[in-house]
Amino acid sequence: MAGLKRRPGRYESWGLSLLGLGLFLGVWQVLAVGMTAGPQVLPAPLAVIETTRHLLVAPFAGHTLLGHLAASLQRFGLGFGLAALVGVPLGLAMGRFGWLDDLVTPLFEALRFVAPLAWVPFAVLWFGTGIGGPVMVIFAGAFPPCLVNAYRGARQVEARLVEAAQTLGAGPLRIIVEVLLPGALPAIVAGLRVAAGLAWQSLIGAELIVAGAGLGFVMVQAQSSLSPQIVMAAMAAVGLVGMLIDIALRRAEWAIRRQWDQLA
Amino acid sequence: MKDIRFDGVGKTFTTRGGAACVVLHDIDLTVQAREFVAVVGPSGSGKTTLLRMAAGLDQPSAGEVRVGGRRVTGPGPDRAVVFQHFALFPWKTVRQNIAFGLRCQGASRARQTVAVDRYLALMGLDDAADRYPSQLSGGMQQRVALARSYAIEPDVLLMDEPFGALDAQTRTVMQEELIRLSRQEPRTVLFITHAVEEAVYLADRVVVLAHDPGRLREIVDIGPTRAAEAWNTRPIHEVMELPSFTHLRTRLWRLLRDQIRPGN
Numbered sequence: 001m002a003g004l005k006r007r008p009g010r011y012e013s014w015g016l017s018l019l020g021l022g023l024f025l026g027v028w029q030v031l032a033v034g035m036t037a038g039p040q041v042l043p044a045p046l047a048v049i050e051t052t053r054h055l056l057v058a059p060f061a062g063h064t065l066l067g068h069l070a071a072s073l074q075r076f077g078l079g080f081g082l083a084a085l086v087g088v089p090l091g092l093a094m095g096r097f098g099w100l101d102d103l104v105t106p107l108f109e110a111l112r113f114v115a116p117l118a119w120v121p122f123a124v125l126w127f128g129t130g131i132g133g134p135v136m137v138i139f140a141g142a143f144p145p146c147l148v149n150a151y152r153g154a155r156q157v158e159a160r161l162v163e164a165a166q167t168l169g170a171g172p173l174r175i176i177v178e179v180l181l182p183g184a185l186p187a188i189v190a191g192l193r194v195a196a197g198l199a200w201q202s203l204i205g206a207e208l209i210v211a212g213a214g215l216g217f218v219m220v221q222a223q224s225s226l227s228p229q230i231v232m233a234a235m236a237a238v239g240l241v242g243m244l245i246d247i248a249l250r251r252a253e254w255a256i257r258r259q260w261d262q263l264a
Numbered sequence: 265m266k267d268i269r270f271d272g273v274g275k276t277f278t279t280r281g282g283a284a285c286v287v288l289h290d291i292d293l294t295v296q297a298r299e300f301v302a303v304v305g306p307s308g309s310g311k312t313t314l315l316r317m318a319a320g321l322d323q324p325s326a327g328e329v330r331v332g333g334r335r336v337t338g339p340g341p342d343r344a345v346v347f348q349h350f351a352l353f354p355w356k357t358v359r360q361n362i363a364f365g366l367r368c369q370g371a372s373r374a375r376q377t378v379a380v381d382r383y384l385a386l387m388g389l390d391d392a393a394d395r396y397p398s399q400l401s402g403g404m405q406q407r408v409a410l411a412r413s414y415a416i417e418p419d420v421l422l423m424d425e426p427f428g429a430l431d432a433q434t435r436t437v438m439q440e441e442l443i444r445l446s447r448q449e450p451r452t453v454l455f456i457t458h459a460v461e462e463a464v465y466l467a468d469r470v471v472v473l474a475h476d477p478g479r480l481r482e483i484v485d486i487g488p489t490r491a492a493e494a495w496n497t498r499p500i501h502e503v504m505e506l507p508s509f510t511h512l513r514t515r516l517w518r519l520l521r522d523q524i525r526p527g528n
Contacts, residue, residue: 158351160347160349160351161351161353163319163321163339163345163347163351164345164347164351164352164353165353165364166321166338166339167319167320167321167339167340167341167343167344167345168341168344168364168365168368168412168413168416169340169341169365169368169369169416170364170368171368174368178353178364179353182353182355183355260355262398263354263355263396263397263398264354264398
């Protein structure tokens with residue numbers, strides 16, 4: 001009985017992951033080849049891989065796949081960076097000052113339930129369809145977890161550390177930067193990881209509607225030119241890059257948590 | 265050097281049910297400049313609250329606290345606090361912890377280094393300078409906390425059961441160290457403890473609080489005996505065996521026991 005609950009070993013785990021991927025691709029291939037509807041409805045995986053290779057060198061809708069990816073990553077970086085730059089300090093300050101908490105929280109609690117994509121009309125109106133519009137949509141997606149985690153992290157910093165800093169003569173800014181920020185760092189990085197995921201998702205959504213380059217833009221263009229294998233190639237790129245971003249941030253999260261656990 | 269004056273100080277908390285809970289009632293007490301005053305009392309007698317009001321971390325509900333003639337309205341570096349659980353910054357090294365208050369004052373690099381090195385040497389922390397608090401024993405951590413407080417050269421030191429979290433042996437060593445430190449660097453000290461021996465050994469005067477509500481019960485003068493028998497220059501175990509010491513200790517024990525006995 002105990003064997004059923006045993007965690008698989010490292011190699012077993014890898015093997016199972018590969019098996020899952022293989023089964024998925026196999027069923028997909030069989031369905032795509034066997035279906036009478038043809039490649040216009042469901043392109044085969046091998047065709048998608050072939051298309052992806054082609055898109056890496058031949059431009060589609062103005063750029064190669066890497067060019068579109070670069071456009072998407074640039075917007076992602078801007079929107080995500082801006083959200084972190086505003087959300088983390090604001091969250092920390094809200095964790096320190098009750099009045100700021102009271103001032104911002106009700107507004108924030110209502111706004112964060114508005115899906116990032118709901119901002120698209122205003123994003124276009126205010127910031128256009130180039131960089132500004134999509135960046136604002138990403139910002140709307142990434143901002144809440146940045147703020148919430150910094151706030152919760154700051155609230156969990158031991159009160160006597162703040163009091164010790166105060167009695168040693170530290171002002172509000174120094175307390176935020178040298179006590180709350182390091183104290184809340186593990187929570188903040190966890191929030192950044194969640195924020196990055198949401199930002200990447202919102203970005204693709206935004207690019208479906210606005211923008212003249214980017215992975216989302218590729219999907220829309222490919223759809224209107226009846227090239228489903230290009231849509232799928234873009235989807236695969238979105239998934240893969242999103243996964244890589246998450247892995248990188250998860251590593252950072254682990255590293256910081258481990259180091260902080262040692263210090264605690 | 266500044267004195268501490270409590271003038272008719274009272275503290276009342278409101279419980280969640282709305283009932284008023286009197287923690288301290290009408291405290292009149294002056295700690296002279298360069299005097300070492302210990303406060304003992306049963307738990308619930310408001311010892312820590314008294315200290316927190318002098319630190320500016322709590323505000324009195326009645327009366328006022330003055331340090332060096334100026335009314336206390338908030339924490340400040342003229343009144344350093346040593347906390348029971350050290351309250352060191354876990355992500356800063358020993359050196360950075362000690363330098364923190366100096367940096368808050370805007371001290372130059374050179375001045376910081378001189379002051380930090382001096383207190384590292386004074387507290388026997390030279391080998392620990394670049395370690396983190398979590399890598400040190402409790403006794404070493406409290407040495408760092410003492411060094412951090414002394415380094416800002418405060419007029420007043422407020423110590424809230426600083427050795428309460430240490431084992432018996434370490435505690436004795438630290439008591440001796442504190443006597444040595446007070447001799448080299450006399451400050452106005454308000455020292456909270458529940459250990460009668462510690463209070464007699466360290467203080468010029470011992471204040472006994474009664475509880476429910478916390479109020480002044482008696483003040484016992486130790487200073488003349490201490491000076492006459494040169495306690496400060498003798499080892500702690502020798503002092504604690506002197507008839508004068510045991511006499512004072514017993515007297516304080518009696519005063520405290522009357523507090524704790526039910527039906528009083």
